[in-house]
Amino acid sequence: MSFELLPSAHTLALVDCNNFYASCERVFNPSLNGKPIVVLSNNDGCAIARSNEAKALGIGMGEPLFKWRHLVNTQSVKVFSANFALYGDMSRRVMTTLQQFTPHLEVYSIDEAFLGLDGFKIDDHEAFGRQIRRTVLKHTGLPVSVGIARTKTLVKVANHAAKKDPRQQGACALLDDEVIRQRLSVTPVDEVWGIGRQRAKWLHSREIHTAEALRGMDDRVIRKHLNVMSMRTVYELRGIACLELGEESAARKSIATTRTFGDEILDKDALEGAVCSFAALTAGRLREQGSAAGGMQVFIETSPFKADYYTNAALGTMSPAMSFTPHLMAQARMLLGRIFRPGARYKRAGVVLLDLVQQDVQSPGLYEVPGDQEKQERLMEVVDQLDGHVFWAKEQMSEGMHLKQAHRSGRFTSRWGELLAVG
DNA sequence: TCTGGGGTCCTAGGACCC
DNA sequence: TCTGGGGTCCTAGGACCC
Numbered sequence: 001m002s003f004e005l006l007p008s009a010h011t012l013a014l015v016d017c018n019n020f021y022a023s024c025e026r027v028f029n030p031s032l033n034g035k036p037i038v039v040l041s042n043n044d045g046c047a048i049a050r051s052n053e054a055k056a057l058g059i060g061m062g063e064p065l066f067k068w069r070h071l072v073n074t075q076s077v078k079v080f081s082a083n084f085a086l087y088g089d090m091s092r093r094v095m096t097t098l099q100q101f102t103p104h105l106e107v108y109s110i111d112e113a114f115l116g117l118d119g120f121k122i123d124d125h126e127a128f129g130r131q132i133r134r135t136v137l138k139h140t141g142l143p144v145s146v147g148i149a150r151t152k153t154l155v156k157v158a159n160h161a162a163k164k165d166p167r168q169q170g171a172c173a174l175l176d177d178e179v180i181r182q183r184l185s186v187t188p189v190d191e192v193w194g195i196g197r198q199r200a201k202w203l204h205s206r207e208i209h210t211a212e213a214l215r216g217m218d219d220r221v222i223r224k225h226l227n228v229m230s231m232r233t234v235y236e237l238r239g240i241a242c243l244e245l246g247e248e249s250a251a252r253k254s255i256a257t258t259r260t261f262g263d264e265i266l267d268k269d270a271l272e273g274a275v276c277s278f279a280a281l282t283a284g285r286l287r288e289q290g291s292a293a294g295g296m297q298v299f300i301e302t303s304p305f306k307a308d309y310y311t312n313a314a315l316g317t318m319s320p321a322m323s324f325t326p327h328l329m330a331q332a333r334m335l336l337g338r339i340f341r342p343g344a345r346y347k348r349a350g351v352v353l354l355d356l357v358q359q360d361v362q363s364p365g366l367y368e369v370p371g372d373q374e375k376q377e378r379l380m381e382v383v384d385q386l387d388g389h390v391f392w393a394k395e396q397m398s399e400g401m402h403l404k405q406a407h408r409s410g411r412f413t414s415r416w417g418e419l420l421a422v423g
Numbered sequence: 424t425c426t427g428g429g430g431t432c433c434t435a436g437g438a439c440c441c
Numbered sequence: 442t443c444t445g446g447g448g449t450c451c452t453a454g455g456a457c458c459c
Contacts, residue, residue, distance in 0.1 A: 040427090041426085041427035041428075042427055042428075043425095043426090043427075044425090045425075045426050045427060046425095046426055046427065048427065048428090062426080062427080063426085064425065064426040065425070065426085066424080066425040066426080067425090067426085069425085082427085082428095108459085109430095109458085109459045110459075111459080112459080193457095193458085194457070194458085195457090196456060196457045196458080197456085197457090198455085198456060198457090199456080199457090227432095227433060227434075227456090228432090228433070228434095229432070229433070229456090229457085252429095252430075252431095253430085253431080254429090254430075254431090255429085255430090256428080256429060256430080257428090257429090258427090258428060258429075259427090259428080260426085260427065260428085303426090304426090305425095305426065315452095348427095350428090352429095
């Protein structure tokens with residue numbers, strides 16, 4: 001086991017949007033301020049984002065709607081179907097704003113980014129954090145919290161403190177040893193980035209309850225009972241950076257489209273239509289990052305909450321790697337044929353593209369007759385430019401397979417009509 | 424009745440080889 | 442009862458994250 005120990009003089013900020021999806025809904029409907037808001041997953045299944053007021057009512061992350069539906073009436077909880085087009089657009093606005101502060105930006109997820117602050121002359125880091133906060137609020141209407149520290153794991157702790165401790169006023173710097181010690185002493189080990197349920201449970205059984213206690217553990221015990229990742233986590237808590245700032249977004253190593261259906265599917269043709277449309281969607285994202293896939297997995301699943309649960313997956317390799325939609329659709333259909341079991345009531349399915357490689361874009365010479373490969377690439381370029389206006393013959397989502405979205409808000413940032421309708 | 428979607432990394436164990 | 446000992450490669454599944 002070896003670690004690349006970077007010089008630990010780096011200073012990082014982590015900017016994280018507060019209750020991101022719920023806050024996005026509020027930006028376009030200020031009357032929701034102060035009210036409990038919940039954003040639902042696809043099919044309006046469970047809670048994937050909650051405003052502070054909704055959290056206070058005890059609505060848990062991932063908790064299905066039917067378990068707290070009574071609160072919608074008794075507590076006037078405002079419920080929204082997920083509106084990812086809106087959230088994606090708001091995310092881009094936040095990231096653009098953050099770029100004004102540093103050229104070293106790592107967009108880590110839809111609602112958070114790490115900022116490299118090396119070489120900055122900053123007297124008061126928390127004041128600087130609050131300045132970022134004010135700027136993002138002014139430009140986007142979204143509240144954020146800012147943590148500042150010297151490793152990613154510490155900056156996560158700082159961000160959490162900024163968010164939860166009102167005395168911090170939205171920004172927290174963990175740069176001073178004594179301040180770090182105090183903060184880690186009141187941070188439950190469960191909240192440390194990289195310590196999930198399983199490891200937290202194990203740690204509690206060894207009487208390790210806080211981040212400070214975790215930091216003081218014997219390396220040999222960690223290496224023996226936890227894994228390399230946990231060892232890195234502990235080093236990072238000690239102020240030794242093991243995780244670098246990744247500035248350019250690397251190409252993904254796998255791309256998937258999976259859905260839970262609104263209604264169960266029994267018919268093979270219908271399931272085939274869904275799987276083909278997943279293949280087409282995934283292929284589009286594959287080409288977007290300039291890749292081709294050397295492998296594909298198709299999986300199908302019945303409801304895990306019912307008897308006779310059935311799930312299966314088929315894996316196929318493609319050589320050479322491909323990105324041509326019709327071929328990927330044919331492959332998906334073939335793989336589905338291997339695992340389809342008549343009589344089962346399918347609730348979920350998905351297509352995963354694996355073994356991604358960079359697609360070499362070689363434009364053919366002027367007088368060269370394009371081969372099949374080039375013709376296919378050109379066709380896909382045209383299709384991608386049309387962006388969703390072309391429907392493949394086999395790509396058919398019938399009634400009932402569409403998402404249930406009873407509570408979707410307007411696509412304010414992409415459809416003028418829906419913005420104007422609010423007024 | 425009603426329970427999301429999309430990723431990453433690590434590890435144990437089997438297959439295979441010499 | 443004994444029944445080699447390593448390597449490497451691959452994959453399925455676990456754990457974790459947002």
